[in-house]
Amino acid sequence: MPRPICASISLSALSNNLEIVRRHAPHSKIWSVVKANAYGHGIARIWQSLASTDGFALLDFNEAILLREAGWQGPILLLEGFFSPDDLPLIDQYKLTTAVHSEWQLAALAQARLSAPVDVYLKINSGMNRLGFAPQQVSNVWQRLRVLPQVAQITLMSHFANADSEKGVGQQMQVINQAAEGITGPRCLANSAASLWHPHTHYDWVRPGIVLYGASPSGQVADIADTGLRPVMTLRTELIAIQSLKAGDSVGYSGRYCASDKVRIGVVACGYADGYPRHAPTGTPMWIDGVRCPTLGTVSMDMVMVDLSDCPQATIGTQVELWGENLPIDDVASAAGTLGYELMSALAPRVPVVVV
Ligand SMILES: *Cc1c(COP(=O)(O)O)cnc(C)c1O
Numbered sequence: 001m002p003r004p005i006c007a008s009i010s011l012s013a014l015s016n017n018l019e020i021v022r023r024h025a026p027h028s029k030i031w032s033v034v035k036a037n038a039y040g041h042g043i044a045r046i047w048q049s050l051a052s053t054d055g056f057a058l059l060d061f062n063e064a065i066l067l068r069e070a071g072w073q074g075p076i077l078l079l080e081g082f083f084s085p086d087d088l089p090l091i092d093q094y095k096l097t098t099a100v101h102s103e104w105q106l107a108a109l110a111q112a113r114l115s116a117p118v119d120v121y122l123k124i125n126s127g128m129n130r131l132g133f134a135p136q137q138v139s140n141v142w143q144r145l146r147v148l149p150q151v152a153q154i155t156l157m158s159h160f161a162n163a164d165s166e167k168g169v170g171q172q173m174q175v176i177n178q179a180a181e182g183i184t185g186p187r188c189l190a191n192s193a194a195s196l197w198h199p200h201t202h203y204d205w206v207r208p209g210i211v212l213y214g215a216s217p218s219g220q221v222a223d224i225a226d227t228g229l230r231p232v233m234t235l236r237t238e239l240i241a242i243q244s245l246k247a248g249d250s251v252g253y254s255g256r257y258c259a260s261d262k263v264r265i266g267v268v269a270c271g272y273a274d275g276y277p278r279h280a281p282t283g284t285p286m287w288i289d290g291v292r293c294p295t296l297g298t299v300s301m302d303m304v305m306v307d308l309s310d311c312p313q314a315t316i317g318t319q320v321e322l323w324g325e326n327l328p329i330d331d332v333a334s335a336a337g338t339l340g341y342e343l344m345s346a347l348a349p350r351v352p353v354v355v356v
Contacts, residue, residue, distance in 0.1 A: 002352065003237075003269055004237050004238035004240070004269050005235070005236070005237040005238075005269055005270050005274055005351055005352070006235075006236055006237070006351065006352050006353070006354060007233055007234065007235045007236075007347055007351050007352070007353045007354075008233070008234050008236070008324075008353070008354045008355070008356050009041050009042070009045065009046060009232055009233055009353060009354070009355050009356065010230065010231075010232050010233075010234070010325075010356055011046065011049040011355060011356070012049075012230075013214055013230035013231060013232045014041075014046055014049045014050060014212060014213070014232050015049045015050065015052070016228070016229075016230050017211060017212045017213070017214055017229050017230060017232070018030070018032065018050055018052065018053060018212060020211070020227055020228050020229055021192075021195055021206070021208045021211060021212065024195055024196055024199070025190070025195050025199070025202045025206045027202065028190075028202045028203065028204060028205055028206045029054035029055070029204060029205045029206075030053050030054050030055070030205070030206055030207075030208065031053070031054065031055045031056065031057035031075075031077055031188070031205055031206070031207045031208075032050045032053040032055070032056050032057065032208070032209075032212055033056075033057045033058070033079075033207055033208060033209030033212070034046075034047065034050075034056050034057070034058050034063065034067075034209075035057070035058040035059050035060070035063070035079065035209070036345040037063065037345075038213075039209060039210065039212075039213050039341065039344050039345045040233070040275075040344040040345040040346065040347040041213060041232060041233060041344070042353060043058075043063055043066055043067065044066060044070060045353070045355050046232075046355075047067060047070065047072060050212070051072075053074075054074065054075065054205070055074055055075035055076060055077055055097075055205075056072065056074070056075075056076050056077070057076075057077040057078075057079050057207055058076070058077075058078070058079065059078060059079045059080045061078075061087060061090055064076050064078065064090075064094055064096055065090070065094060068094045068095075075097055075119075076094070076095075076096050076097065077096075077097045077098075077099070077121065078091070078096055078097065078098045078099055079099055079207075080099060080101070080131065081098045081099040081100055081101055081102075081105050081121075081123075082098055082105065082108070085108035085111070085112070088108060088109070088112040088114065091114075091118055092112075092114045092115055092116070092118070095116075096118070097118065097119040097120070097121065098118060098119075098120060098121065099120075099121040099122075099123050099131075099157060100120050100121065100122055100123065100141075100145070101123035101125075101131040101132045101133065102131075102133075106141065106144060106145065109145075109148060109150050109151065110148055110150065112150050114150050116152075117149065117150055117151055117152035118150065118151065118152060119151075119152050119153045119154075119155070120145055120151050120152075120153070120154050120155070121154075121155050121156075121157040121188065122138065122141060122142060122145060122154055122155070122156055122157060123157045123158065123159075124138050124156060124157065124158040124175075124176055124179050124180075125158075126158040126159075126160075126172040126173075126175040126176045126179070127161060127171060127172045127175055128158075128159050128160070128161045128172075130159070131159075132157075132158065132159075135175050135176075135178060135179035136179070138156075138179040138180065138183070139179070139181070139182065139183065142154060142156075142183050153185070153186070154185055155185060155186040155187065155188050155204070155205070156176070156179075156180055156183065156185065156186070156187045156188070157187070157188045157189070158172065158176050158189050159189075159191065160172055160189065160190070160191060160193070160194055160198075160201070163190070163191055163193035163194040163197065163198055163201070163217070164192075164193035164197075164217040164218040164219075164223075165218065168198070169194060169198050169201055173200070173201065176189065186203065186204035186205065187203035187204055187205075188203065188204060188205035188206070188207060189201045189202075189203060189206075190202055190203075190206040190207060190208075191207055191208065191209065191217065192208040192209055192210045192211040192212075192217040193217035193218065194206070195207075195208045195211065196211065196217070196224070196227065210340065210341055211224070211227075211229055212232075213231075213232045213233065213340075213344060214229045214230050214231040214232045214233075215231070215328070215329050215330055215339075215340030215341070215344065216328075216330045216340065219330055219333060219334055219339045219340065220330065220334075221328040221330045221331060231323075231324050231325055231328065231329060233323070233324055233329070233344055233347070234321060234323070234324025234325045235270070235274075235275075235276075235321070235322040235323050235324055235347070235351070236319055236320065236321050236322065236324070237268060237269045237270045237319075237320050237322065238268075238269055238316075238317055238318060238319055238320060239266040239267060239268060239269075239288075239306075239314060239315065239316055239317065239318045239320060240267050240268075240269045240303075240316060241266070241267040241316060242264065242265070242266055242267070242308070242314075242315060242316060243264075243265050243267065243305075244262070244263075244264050244265075245259040245262065245263050245264075245265060246259065246262055247259055247260055247261050247262065250297070251265065251296045251297035251305050252296075252297035252298045252300060252304075252305055253297075253298045253300060254298055255297075256282070256297050256298045257282050257296040257297035257298075257305075263307060263308075263309060264308045264309065264312070265296055265305050265306060265307055265308055266288070266293075266305065266306045266308045266314055266318070266320075267303055267305055268286065268295075268303060268304050268305065268306050268320050268322075269302070269303060270302075270303070270304060270320070270322055271299055271300050271301045271302040271303050271304055272299050272300070272301055273301045273302060273348055273350065274302075274347075274348045274350065274351050275343065275346040275347040275348040275351065276299055276304060276322060277299070277332075277333075277336040277338060277342075277343060277346075278298075278299045279299075279336050279337055279338070280295060280299055280304075280332070280335060280336040281295075281335065281336070282294065282295060282296050282297060283295065283335065284332060284335040284336055285327060285331060285332060285335060286306050286320050286321065286322060286327070287320070287321035287322075287326045287327040288306070288308070288311045288314050288318060288319070288320050288321075289311050289313065289314055289318060289319075290326075291310045291311055292310075292327065293306050293307055293308060293309075293310055293311055294306070294307050295307075306320070323343065328340075329343055329344060
């Protein structure tokens, strides 16, 4: 018998979620963001369920090549562009669309010998201060790109820092509009949060990631409750032992949890080496037999303990859902002080995956 842990990936949830993005952005094309191996879901196993997308966005050449070799013939966008001038032959060979965010990339493009001009995403730094040209440089960069024989279509691109919160996109939109004055051509701005909540940012292309996988861009389940988004990944395992504690007994490494009364606990076959967050404190929810049960003590590499007080019938072999269908990944993430993004993309390679 293999260890009982397993992640199941719902392909119907994935295509449902893409449809929901379409309904929110009916006049835009969609780059389905599949970076980080499709946020941990596995590009190879899921891309066909997103095949009605208009393009795939990612940032690793290996992932782009995997998609091409798997048969995807549509657009592929490199969100961070190329990492070295030596990458340009790959962009040419695999017909990739590339972001250009830095002066050195512009120079490399100008010197490249390509078999055909490439589509370029000119990245504007509108306030995130991560990648992109300063707003006042944009017009100049656009003019220089436009005359390069190596460049086909130019799309303006930027990324929002606060589309999921109160702060919103207003300030960055102002910067983008100013930088783009006098520039005609397509724009691509919206991440998941802006795709759901800021329709005036949609323009020609949107770039949703997290919502495709059914989690909330804000980390709050309530924010996506009425969207119809469905969780794609469900991580399940089983109880492999039961312990009965008396008052004063402690649980796990460092004895971080100490029982104040008699309590029956379960040992769950999942730990941080599976991608379960080690920072999850006592009280992080697990779903067992229809109820939420709190974890107890420190998460170990391969196991974590759970309070079975509300689940007296649970026994060795009882199924435990760590997150997914019945327990939103956002709730587990927020208990552990992180986001669904981090949990799903950190699913460990040792966890077997089934597609349903
Ligand atoms: C990851 C990423 C996205 C998708 O973000 P979500 O919040 O998952 O929708 C969009 N654009 C860029 C540039 C990204 O890096």
